[in-house]
Amino acid sequence: MSGARLALLGARAGASRFWNEYTETMPREELDALHLKRLRALAEYAYELSPFYRVKFDAAGLKPRDIRTIEDFKRRVPLTDKSEFVGLQETAPPYGPTLALPPEFVVHHCETSGTTGVPLSIPYSMSDTVRYGESWVYGFWALGIRPSDSFYFAFSWGNFAGFWSAYWGARRLGCRVLSGGGLDTKGHIQAILRMRPTVLISTPTFALRMAAVAAEMGIDLSQSSIKYTYHAGEPGPTALPAMRVQLEQAWGAKAGELLGIAEVDALAPGCPEGDGVHVNEMNVFSWSMDPESGGEAADGTIGENIVTSYANTAQPLLNYRTHDLVLRRPSCPCGRTWSKLEGAVLGRTDFMLTVRGTNVYQSAVENLVAETPGVGSAYELVLTREGDNDVMTIRFEPSPEHAADPASWDGIGQQLSDRIHAALHVRLRVRPAAPNSLPRYELKTKRMIDQRPKEFRRALDR
């Protein structure tokens, strides 16, 4: 025993460029054959066990046995939208008819941030958490992270799936986990200097915020123990090359990114080429839908990412609309055959902005503006970039009955701000504007005024 050499991985596995070379480089024909078997099994599973999908299939006159090809699956299985789930969960919380397993199989509960209105409840079984975590590991390994590394989580643990799943991934890889918990920014910086982790997990804007605060403290984090930073939750170093430069300079580290959707999976880990993400095709089947025609968008063109998850067996998702606009490539110089989404997410079918780590949808904000008494029909949402953060300012004109009473305008603005905070959990700036001072439009009203520098906008928002 005294001579035993302890190692987390054998020499051959430890030297691999891939987490799983066999599947990550599987030829497309073989991948598609495997997808077909799994999609048919999933359709049968969902029909048998998910009351939601039984109703949906029956309404479409579809039986699982009708799915004989991948084209059948794309074309005949009805699209699912998040709003359907949210509505059903509201009527019978927490999961309503979307749950496909007995409740005792659910070992972890997460929620979305609720920025489109009501949070979506997400149940995970034990094996779902393993699969979800595994998705992160493909990206960790591709970036160079190994079991000997140690992860610092600059995050307060709540119901947010992103960081729980990153934790499941770090455990799967066998790394040391260091939790920042509820520390403030300075506390995180001091903890990193004290514990000397090698990997930082955070939102990209918080990583930049930490570097800025450290500079004010006279600390250069590019000299810290951190060798890798890994990000999710908002557009990061893959979607925004300018942000990659900032992150890598500030931390003296390689920056990675993963595209995840809380209710689906950590579905596309970063490509080592740094210019996109690869769909984890062991966990997810995906295709692109032309937003205009509803048909399939060809590789190399922009379409909405439609995903089907094998990872979430507690709450299956088939042909799920992500509203993310992506540009899909069938091959990559890195050697992976898994679909590559160039630049990760290029834009949204329903424009979305991330403010202080919270996704804010234009439609949700506009709904609240329209509902607030005293706010007139003329308003605009102005996007700017301040320091490392996107900022949204709502400029509104008072309604006619308040137009001659300027003393009331600030109060109306405060009421609107409070409503947004209560509904979307984010504080937006609200500024009254004098009556008739905002532009009017003959055709479509331009509500969103994006004044951010181009390099901080996703490609399709530029």
Place this chain on the structure above:
Amino acid sequence: MERQQQIERIREARALIAAAMAECRSPQIETILRSADAELHWALWNLGEPVPLRPELEYGEAVPRGRTRVR
């Protein structure tokens, strides 16, 4: 070890675990064995094998909601 041989070994290991799990009287031991089987099922999945979506779907008596096997 060749991939096919590895798959065979994992299938054999699952069969042994299933035998050890049969009519298990200890919740601790059954929980550990289920966990081990779930990992092996996941290994087969990631070797590209057409296993069911969940390992319990092969146990028979533990199929959720008492429905028939789903493959």
